[in-house]
Amino acid sequence: xxxxxxxxxxENFVKKALTGEGTGHDWWHIxxxxxxxxxxxxxxxxxxFVIELALLLxxxxxxxxxxxxxxxxxxxxxxxxxxxxxxxxxxxxMFIIKNMSFSKSLNNKRDNASKEFYVVQDADRLDAIGxxxxxxxxxxxxxxxxxxxxxxxxxxxINSTKNYQKLNSSTFHHxxxxxxxxxxxxxxxxxxxxAEKRNAYMKKYLEQFLAEWNGQR
Numbered sequence: 001x002x003x004x005x006x007x008x009x010x011e012n013f014v015k016k017a018l019t020g021e022g023t024g025h026d027w028w029h030i031x032x033x034x035x036x037x038x039x040x041x042x043x044x045x046x047x048x049f050v051i052e053l054a055l056l057l058x059x060x061x062x063x064x065x066x067x068x069x070x071x072x073x074x075x076x077x078x079x080x081x082x083x084x085x086x087x088x089x090x091x092x093x094m095f096i097i098k099n100m101s102f103s104k105s106l107n108n109k110r111d112n113a114s115k116e117f118y119v120v121q122d123a124d125r126l127d128a129i130g131x132x133x134x135x136x137x138x139x140x141x142x143x144x145x146x147x148x149x150x151x152x153x154x155x156x157x158i159n160s161t162k163n164y165q166k167l168n169s170s171t172f173h174h175x176x177x178x179x180x181x182x183x184x185x186x187x188x189x190x191x192x193x194x195a196e197k198r199n200a201y202m203k204k205y206l207e208q209f210l211a212e213w214n215g216q217r
Contacts (some may be wrong), residue, residue, distance in 0.1 A: 003049050006049075006053075006083050006085065007049070007052055007053070007056070009083065010053060010056045010057065010079070010083075011056060013060075013079060014027065014030060014056050014057065014060055015027050017060045017075075018030070018059070018060065018065070021065060022139070022143055023064050023065065023139065023140045023143045023144075024135075024136035024137075024139045024140045025059045025062060025064060025065050029059070029127060029136070030055065030056060030059065032127050032132065033055050033123045033124050033126075033127050034052060034055050034056070034123070036122075036123035036124075036126045036127060036191075036194075037051050037052070037055055037119050037120060037122075037123035039190060040119050040122055040123055040188050040190045040191055041119050042190070043188065043189060043190050044115050044118070044119050044188055044190075045115075046114070046115035046116045046119050047115075047116050049089070050089060050092050050093055050096070050116045051116050051119050051120055051123075053080070053085075053089070053093045054093045054096040054097055054100070054116070054120045055120055055123060055124070057076040057079065057080070057093070057097060058076075058096075058097050058100065058120070058124065060075050060076055061073050061074070061075040061076055061097075064140070071098075073094065073097065073098055076093075076094065076097055077090065077094055080093060080094070092114070092116065095117070096114075096116060096117050096120050096121075099113075099117070100117065100120055100121045100124060102125070102128075102178060102182070102185075105121075105185070106158060106159065118187040118188055119188060121187065122186050122187055122188050122190075122191035123191070125182045125185065125186065125191070125195075126186075126191055126194055126195060126198065128178075128179060128182060129179055129182050129183070129195060129198040129199055129202060130197070130198030130199075130201050130202065131198075131201060133179055133198065133202065134202060134205055137171050137174055137175070137179065138171050140171075141170070141171030141174065144168075146168070146169070146170055146171055147170045147171070148170060148171055148172060149170045149171070149172035149173070149209070149213060150169075150170045150172075150173075151213070153169060153170065153173065154173070155169065155173040155176035155177050156169055156173070156177055157177075158177055158178070172206070172209065175202060175206055179202060180199065180202065180203070182195065182199075183195040183196060183198075183199040
């Protein structure tokens with residue numbers, strides 16, 4: 001089956017699977033990260049087929065999306081197997097999906113992964129920071145009934161996947177716990193450059209947030 005047709009079928013499958021998604025992991029997130037990846041890949045020159053398959057499918061089995069305690073990777077893998085894609089491509093795509101998240105990287109540092117892995121991971125991380133990242137953070141926090149901010153508590157330190165998944169702090173604290181760390185975790189030159197500006201924007205926003213919270217501005 002031609003790659004273009006497979007990607008179109010995958011797109012339709014994902015759009016249907018993410019209908020009604022309200023945690024910031026909806027179809028428009030997928031579209032944005034694919035655009036990020038295409039920009040990054042102008043320099044990286046990695047396999048676009050693997051990259052776009054991974055990005056299209058990376059959230060359909062995410063525990064936050066399917067509302068379960070654990071991720072379900074069989075959804076993506078079973079779909080890929082039905083498309084008559086080579087086992088090599090399926091293994092590559094599934095490796096990326098299973099290991100690309102921030103929480104997974106806490107346990108396993110992927111310093112020798114493929115170019116495709118880094119393009120996908122950076123593209124996804126870019127959508128978690130900057131103006132869009134701020135909006136997504138509060139959208140997700142609201143879906144989990146988390147407070148905007150609780151000044152009586154402090155941000156928690158994350159050192160493992162298990163620890164990260166059990167976090168239940170305010171959305172404001174989530175910036176210190178994760179989002180402000182992403183700038184220094186980018187791998188590609190293009191993503192690093194974009195992340196610098198988005199990170200600076202978040203810092204200014206958080207400064208304004210606290211000033212308003214305390215009645216200073």
